[in-house]
Amino acid sequence: MGESPPSAGESADGSGDGLAADGGSAPGVDGRMSGLTTYLRERPRLRTLAIAGPPYGILVFFFAIPLLAMLVVSFQADQIGGAWTLHNYTDFLTSDTYLTVVWRTFLISVQVTAIVAAVGYALAYSIVRFSRRTTLLLLLVILPFWTSYIIRMYAWINILQSDGVLDSLLDLAGLPTLGLLYTDTAVLIGFTYVWLPLAVLPFYASLTNLDGDLIEASKDLGAGPIRTFLSVTLPMTINGVVTGIVLVFIPTFGSFITPRLLGGTNNIMIGMVIENQFKSAFNWPFGAAIGMVISVVVVALLVLATRLGGGLFGTGGETA
Amino acid sequence: MSLLRVRGLTKEFGDLVAVDDVDFDVEDGEFVSILGPSGSGKSTVLRMVAGFEEPTEGEIALDDVGIVGSPPFERDVNMVFQDLALFPHLTVGENIGYGLKQSGVPADERRERTERMLEMVRLEGYGDRTPSELSGGEQQRVALARALVNEPALVLFDEPLSSLDRKLRQHMQGELQRIQLETDTTFLYVTHDQEVALAVSDRLVVLDDGRIQQVGSVEELYEAPESRFVADFIGDVNAVEGRVTGVEDDTVVIDTGDDEVAVPRDRAEDVAVDDAVDVCVRPFQVRVESADGDADDPADADGAFSTTGIVRSRSYQGSDSQYGIETDRWGHLSAEVRSASFEVDDRVTVAWDAGDVHVYRRDGVDSPEEDGGT
Amino acid sequence: MSAIDRVTDPLERFTQAHAARMAAAVIVSVIAFLWLPIGVLVFMSFADGGVLSFPPDELTLRWYREFLTNDAAIDAIVTTLTISIPATGITVALSTMIAYAIDRYVFPGRSWLQLLATLPIIVPLVVTGVAMVLFFKGTLGLPDYVAVVIAHVIRTIPFATLVILPTFLSFDRGLEEASKDLGADEFETFRQVTLPNVFPGVVAGGLLAFTLSFNEFVYTYFVKGSGDPTLPVYIWNQIRYNVTPEVNVISVVFLAVAVSMVLAAVSITRVELIAQR
Numbered sequence: 001m002g003e004s005p006p007s008a009g010e011s012a013d014g015s016g017d018g019l020a021a022d023g024g025s026a027p028g029v030d031g032r033m034s035g036l037t038t039y040l041r042e043r044p045r046l047r048t049l050a051i052a053g054p055p056y057g058i059l060v061f062f063f064a065i066p067l068l069a070m071l072v073v074s075f076q077a078d079q080i081g082g083a084w085t086l087h088n089y090t091d092f093l094t095s096d097t098y099l100t101v102v103w104r105t106f107l108i109s110v111q112v113t114a115i116v117a118a119v120g121y122a123l124a125y126s127i128v129r130f131s132r133r134t135t136l137l138l139l140l141v142i143l144p145f146w147t148s149y150i151i152r153m154y155a156w157i158n159i160l161q162s163d164g165v166l167d168s169l170l171d172l173a174g175l176p177t178l179g180l181l182y183t184d185t186a187v188l189i190g191f192t193y194v195w196l197p198l199a200v201l202p203f204y205a206s207l208t209n210l211d212g213d214l215i216e217a218s219k220d221l222g223a224g225p226i227r228t229f230l231s232v233t234l235p236m237t238i239n240g241v242v243t244g245i246v247l248v249f250i251p252t253f254g255s256f257i258t259p260r261l262l263g264g265t266n267n268i269m270i271g272m273v274i275e276n277q278f279k280s281a282f283n284w285p286f287g288a289a290i291g292m293v294i295s296v297v298v299v300a301l302l303v304l305a306t307r308l309g310g311g312l313f314g315t316g317g318e319t320a
Numbered sequence: 321m322s323l324l325r326v327r328g329l330t331k332e333f334g335d336l337v338a339v340d341d342v343d344f345d346v347e348d349g350e351f352v353s354i355l356g357p358s359g360s361g362k363s364t365v366l367r368m369v370a371g372f373e374e375p376t377e378g379e380i381a382l383d384d385v386g387i388v389g390s391p392p393f394e395r396d397v398n399m400v401f402q403d404l405a406l407f408p409h410l411t412v413g414e415n416i417g418y419g420l421k422q423s424g425v426p427a428d429e430r431r432e433r434t435e436r437m438l439e440m441v442r443l444e445g446y447g448d449r450t451p452s453e454l455s456g457g458e459q460q461r462v463a464l465a466r467a468l469v470n471e472p473a474l475v476l477f478d479e480p481l482s483s484l485d486r487k488l489r490q491h492m493q494g495e496l497q498r499i500q501l502e503t504d505t506t507f508l509y510v511t512h513d514q515e516v517a518l519a520v521s522d523r524l525v526v527l528d529d530g531r532i533q534q535v536g537s538v539e540e541l542y543e544a545p546e547s548r549f550v551a552d553f554i555g556d557v558n559a560v561e562g563r564v565t566g567v568e569d570d571t572v573v574i575d576t577g578d579d580e581v582a583v584p585r586d587r588a589e590d591v592a593v594d595d596a597v598d599v600c601v602r603p604f605q606v607r608v609e610s611a612d613g614d615a616d617d618p619a620d621a622d623g624a625f626s627t628t629g630i631v632r633s634r635s636y637q638g639s640d641s642q643y644g645i646e647t648d649r650w651g652h653l654s655a656e657v658r659s660a661s662f663e664v665d666d667r668v669t670v671a672w673d674a675g676d677v678h679v680y681r682r683d684g685v686d687s688p689e690e691d692g693g694t
Numbered sequence: 695m696s697a698i699d700r701v702t703d704p705l706e707r708f709t710q711a712h713a714a715r716m717a718a719a720v721i722v723s724v725i726a727f728l729w730l731p732i733g734v735l736v737f738m739s740f741a742d743g744g745v746l747s748f749p750p751d752e753l754t755l756r757w758y759r760e761f762l763t764n765d766a767a768i769d770a771i772v773t774t775l776t777i778s779i780p781a782t783g784i785t786v787a788l789s790t791m792i793a794y795a796i797d798r799y800v801f802p803g804r805s806w807l808q809l810l811a812t813l814p815i816i817v818p819l820v821v822t823g824v825a826m827v828l829f830f831k832g833t834l835g836l837p838d839y840v841a842v843v844i845a846h847v848i849r850t851i852p853f854a855t856l857v858i859l860p861t862f863l864s865f866d867r868g869l870e871e872a873s874k875d876l877g878a879d880e881f882e883t884f885r886q887v888t889l890p891n892v893f894p895g896v897v898a899g900g901l902l903a904f905t906l907s908f909n910e911f912v913y914t915y916f917v918k919g920s921g922d923p924t925l926p927v928y929i930w931n932q933i934r935y936n937v938t939p940e941v942n943v944i945s946v947v948f949l950a951v952a953v954s955m956v957l958a959a960v961s962i963t964r965v966e967l968i969a970q971r
Contacts, residue, residue, distance in 0.1 A: 037881045052795035052807060055788040055851070059810040063822070063848050066829035070821075073828050080832040123724045126717035137721060139960060144728045146902070146952040148909040150926050151945045154933055155731035158738060158942075165734055196728065213405035216372055219392040220399045221419035221470065224706025225713060228393075231418075235409050246816070254818025257911070261933070271820045278916060284828060291824040298818060391710045 067295075074288035088289035098273065102293070105270040108184070108259075109252040112191040116199045116248045117241065119192070124203035125233075129212075138204065145197035152194055153261045160186050160262070182264035190258040195251070199244040206240025207233075242308045250298050270294060321384055323348040323506050324369070324474055329378035331364050331530075338364045340530035342378070346474070346508055351500055353509040353517040355553070356527035362510045363402075365527070366476050369508065371395050382473055393422070398467035399476040403483075404459050406451040412462050413438075413447030419470040437465040440499060457488050461495075468503055477509040481516060493519045514554055518542070526550050548680040551600045558606065559598040560625070560650045561682070564591050574599060574679065577649050581625055581674050588679035596682040599625070605676040606655035608643060608662065611669045626671035629653070631662050645670055732949060739942035761943040770928035771947075777839070777914075777924060778907040781846035785907075786900040788847070789854035790892075797862040815852045822848070823916035830917055838919050845913035850906050854899035861895025861963070898959035905955040909948065 040047040074089070076082040092098050127137045144152065159165045160181040167177035180186045210233065218228040234241070256271030263269075270290065277287030322345035331339040339361040346352045356362040367373045369380055371392030380388050387395055398419065406415050413434050420430045438444055441461035451459055460480055467475050481489045497520055500507050511517050517524055518538050526533040526541065526549075533553075534546045545551035548559065566573035571582040572591060576599060583599075591597055611628050629647035636642075640656045647653050647670055655670065662668060709716075742752035761767055792811050796804060814822060826848075830841040865888065873883040911926040918924070923931060925944065932941050 037879055041880065048795065048799045048801045051791050052799065052801060052804075055792045055795075055811070056803070056807055058788060058847070059807075059851070062826075062830075062844050063814060064810065066825035067817070067822070069829040069833055070825040073832070080828065119724060122720045126720045130714050130717035131721065137725070139956075140725050141728065143953060143956055144732060146905050146909075146956045147732070148911070148926055148929070148945075148948045148952075150911055150929050150933070151735070151948050152731065154929070154941060154945065155735045157933065158734055159731060193727070193731065196724070211403070211405065213401050213403055214407060216370075216392070217399070217401055217405035217407070218418070219372075220370055220397075221466065222393050222422035223418075224391070224393050224703060225709045226703075226706055227422065232407060232409075250816060250818055254820045256820055271818070274820050274824060278824065278827060284832065287824055288828060291821045294818055294821055298816070298821075302816070391707065393706070393710075 070288045070291055073285050074292050076285045078283065078285065080284060082285060088286045089292075091286070092289055092293065098290075101268050101270050101273060104268065105253055106297075108187060108191075108269065109249050111188060112195065112252045113245055113249045115188065115192050116195045117245055120196055120199035120244060121203050121241065123196075124200050124207050128204060128207040128210075129215075138200075141200050142197050145194075149194060149257060150261075153190055153258060156186065156190050156193065156262060157181060160189070181262065182267070184263070184267060186262040187259050187267055190262045191252055191255070194258070195248045199248050202240040202243040202247065203237070204240075206237040206243075210236050238308065242305050246301060246305045249301060253297060254294050322346060323350075323383060324508065325379075325381040325384075326365070326369070327379050327381075329365065329368065329380065330376050331361070331368060331373060332376045337530050339368070339375075342527070342530075342532050344525045344532065344535055346506060349504060349506055351497070351507045351509065351520055351522045352525065353511060353521040353523075354525045354527055355511060355514060355517040357553070358512055359529075360512075360527045361530040362512075362527050363478055366399075366478055366508070366510045369474075370397055370399050370476055396472050397474045397476055398470055398472040399478065400460075400463045400467050400480045402478040402480060404463040404480060406459060406462055406466070408451055410450075411447065412443070412449050412451060412454070415451065415462055416447075416466045416469050418466065423470070433469055437469045440468070440502065441465045441495075456484055457492060460484070460492055464496075464499065468499070468505065471503075472505070474506045474508060477507065477511075479511050479513075482511070482513065489516065490519070496520055518554070524554075526553060528553075545600075545678060548598050548600060548682075551678060551680070556603050556654065557600045558603060558653045559600050560653075562597050562599050562679075564588075564593050564595045564597055567591070567593055572679065576625065583674045583677060583679055587675065587677055591679060591681050597679050598682055600678045600680065601625075601672050601676055603642065603654045604640075604656040606653065606657075606670060606672050608645070608655050608657050609669050609671075610662070611667045624671050624673050625677070626669060628667065628669050631664050631666045631668060634662070634664055735942055735945045736949070738939070739946050741939065741942075757939045757943045761940050764940065767925075767928065767940065767944060770923055770925040773922045774908055774924040774926075777842050777846055778904055781843050781850065781907045782900055782904040784843070784847050785850040785854050785903045786858075786896060789851055789858050789899055789903075790896055792851075792855050793859040793862045796859060797865075811855045812852055814848055819912035820916075823913050826913060827916045831919075838917075838921075841917045842914055842924075845917045846907045846910055849910055849913055850903035853906055854903040857899040857902055857959070857963070858892070858895050861892045865891050894962040898963040901955045901959040905952050908951055 040050070073080055075084055075086065077085040077087060123141070127134055127141075131137055157164070160178075161167075162177065162179040162181065164181070167179060170177050180189075214232055214236065215228055218232045219225070223231060254271050255269065256275045259267050259269045260272055260275070270293070274287050274290050274294075277283050277290070324346040326342060326344050329339055329342040330337070342361075342365060344352075354362045354365060364373060368375050368388075371387070371390065371394075375388055378388075379386055382396060407418065410418065413431075416434045416437055417430045420433060425433070434447065435444075438447055441464055443458060443461050443465070446454065446458070446462075451462060454462065463480060464475075481492055484492060493516060496507070496509075509517070509520065521538060523535065523537050524541055525535050528549055534541060534550045536544075541550060541554045545554060551557045552559075560576055562574040562576040564572060565575045565580055568582075568585075570585045572585055572588040573580050573582050574588070574597060588597070627647045627649040629645040631643055632646045632652075633644035634641055637656070640658050641661065643655045643657060643662060645653050645655060645668060653670060739757060740753040740755070742754045742756070789811075792807060795801070796808055823845075826841070826845055830836045830844070836844070869887050869891070870883050873887045874880070878886065909926060910924075911930065914924050914927055915930065918927070925948075929941055929944055932938060
């Protein structure tokens with residue numbers, strides 16, 4: 001990105017007014033706009049501030065500051081504005097129950113991430129390397145992602161509950177029924193189902209960018225498809241893999257909907273503990289402290305991922 | 321016994337016949353080029369030999385063993401890719417050693433052979449760099465070394481030099497020939513660039529529209545092209561339209577407009593009376609002389625084609641000059657002349673011997689350079 | 695030297711020989727896995743007996759009729775729209791400004807802006823949800839409606855930016871120079887050259903933002919107090935306390951919204967834009 005050219009400084013005003021003015025604009029509007037245009041052209045800093053400032057301010061004030069507020073509240077006793085204390089953390093970290101829940105959550109997240117990464121990568125690879133109708137297939141993969149999360153969970157309740165679709169079909173086939181709802185398996189299926197489309201996207205993007213000649217060169221030099229995959233394809237797409245893993249692990253770790261709807265009473269995950277503090281126990285500072293614990297895990301994972309080279313924040317600005 | 325034997329090779333992509341019944345051989349130690357315009361099917365032939373495409377029909381034998389159906393990683397051929405396809409996540413040394421590693425060569429021997437290869441391509445000490453740190457020419461050498469280190473029976477080239485500038489390309493051509501001799505390997509080289517093909521090859525396979533046009537040594541193709549297409553593609557050529565008026569034992573009489581010229585029979589083999597033909601001649605065989613006044617039919621020696629014209633353009637090419645001449649009879653012709661010197665707008669006579677032409681029947685397809693000469 | 699002198703693992707050979715078939719099997723089975731549950735929902739919405747009877751005895755439109763006469767569900771849809779529509783408008787404006795600023799200007803904190811516009815995807819929803827209820831309600835005391843709209847804006851900005859930014863980045867700025875060279879000032883250039891070129895991306899970003907906002911649950915669940923639930927919250931309450939077949943019908947509504955919005959977004963841009971993250 002070079003220096004900013006002496007160019008249009010009117011995105012903020014232009015996008016709105018330009019739309020409105022399109023087709024039969026009054027000359028007065030144009031006159032006013034061109035006056036403003038000239039005014040801003042001479043003040044590049046003001047121009048940048050006018051465009052970058054509002055979204056910047058909103059993201060800081062309504063996203064970053066609330067996260068900091070959560071940090072502050074997590075050191076208060078019982079309620080917002082309560083006395084300063086470390087109790088929220090010590091209570092949490094010395095409780096076997098909570099630590100077990102954290103460990104459980106971690107294990108489930110690892111399993112979900114492994115399943116989604118394996119299946120999602122296989123799917124992305126199959127689409128990129130072996131299919132001509134990539135656009136249609138990609139669309140079929142991402143469309144379910146855009147339907148309501150709750151509805152997708154509800155679909156699996158329909159399927160997995162005892163006497164649901166799956167059991168009815170098994171019964172018709174003369175097989176024993178499974179009654180999977182409210183088990184760990186149901187939770188794994190539910191998570192796999194919701195995150196699969198999300199993980200396929202970075203896998204797909206990195207595989208598309210992989211030069212097919214490299215795969216042919218590897219085979220030409222005597223490596224079979226499996227060794228080619230391990231020594232060329234996987235190392236060359238590791239950024240996409242890491243990005244996909246992060247995109248699955250983090251929301252799974254913080255999730256409460258799936259275990260609440262598909263898991264049984266003993267399938268507690270850490271997100272459910274937070275939900276409980278806000279929806280029934282009403283101990284907000286304690287909930288905030290647990291939120292901080294999740295955040296620490298997430299930050300640790302992000303640091304690890306960045307070390308491994310996942311391009312998480314490269315949404316394009318630098319690469320153009 | 322040929323090292324590579326290709327018979328009846330055909331490849332169809334849906335309705336498109338990319339390669340149509342192609343036969344050719346490559347002998348051990350040869351440098352053979354497959355030459356053709358883009359879309360002629362030459363790369364498809366190469367990819368079938370490498371194993372990346374399966375033929376629809378036909379056979380490919382290496383050392384007398386059929387290799388159709390065997391996967392690329394089991395074939396004793398290595399390829400230098402058009403875009404080189406060097407592994408960006410590996411060092412130069414690891415790139416070169418990649419094939420050895422796949423065939424289970426121990427690390428010590430691998431290192432030693434990689435070093436030897438780096439020496440061969442004159443990149444000593446470059447082993448620890450990454451490919452992106454090298455120049456285009458150096459990357460070419462790495463790609464070559466990576467293919468050669470496995471000591472394959474046959475090395476395939478998919479136009480790897482096309483991205484280089486002219487001077488570097490010429491240098492690399494020389495290097496290719498040197499390395500081929502030193503390693504005593506067989507090269508099969510695909511290109512659309514006749515200059516490269518003529519410079520490096522022992523023999524050429526000319527391909528157009530999926531079919532072989534001619535196979536032969538560089539000299540054969542240049543001096544005795546079997547079709548107008550080959551004549552056009554291998555070097556420049558002037559073409560004059562004519563009609564066959566008589567076929568005798570040792571001559572063919574051709575009417576090119578105003579008069580008839582007898583051409584030796586071996587210069588016009590596949591023609592019959594009344595055929596519309598192209599009379600083709602290389603620019604360097606065209607004589608140009610100063611025309612005095614407005615003489616209409618000069619230099620009309622027996623057994624020669626001649627006309628008058630005006631010099632329209634001139635370009636120096638080292639010791640020769642190339643002239644574009646607008647002729648009175650046959651439209652635009654080009655001539656390469658060493659000694660004489662003419663200016664634009666000079667009036668000249670143009671002539672060439674009947675023994676220097678090649679005559680081809682016009683099929684109405686292969687006349688890309690026709691520009692309305694009467 | 696023999697022509698085939700490289701000995702390979704039989705597994706490698708098998709993989710090479712059957713790769714295309716294995717790929718087809720993966721594609722078919724995974725896409726079936728993704729779509730079968732949705733098919734089940736649509737099918738069950740016509741089932742006579744409701745949720746707990748598969749296969750149904752009879753197909754019926756009964757649940758659709760009940761849905762249309764259920765004031766609570768209709769109210770939930772209206773509530774959702776009164777939040778999603780303004781939230782989408784605000785998000786589109788903000789995301790376009792972010793994209794424009796990142797594409798055109800170099801300023802201190804530019805990479806921070808990019809990070810901030812991506813982070814809401816990465817921070818777990820429950821964490822941000824907690825942070826928002828603490829700050830919006832506990833500290834600022836914002837009214838429900840305002841708090842929820844802001845939450846939706848924060849939720850949708852990253853996705854809208856993800857779609858809009860590439861259209862700015864891929865826009866050939868030579869066209870703007872040509873326009874100015876031909877005598878148009880910056881404003882005219884933006885209106886007549888820049889906007890028509892980035893417009894499809896902006897609209898696509900808006901459609902996806904709307905879809906996301908229409909579906910949004912976690913932030914809303916935390917930030918919003920009791921009363922007037924949005925449609926996802928309404929469903930959550932339904933399926934947690936009493937299951938009714940009507941939920942199947944609402945699912946079809948969600949599905950229709952998502953499919954039409956995403957297909958519209960894809961048809962005016964390219965599907966690859968949504969895939970590029």
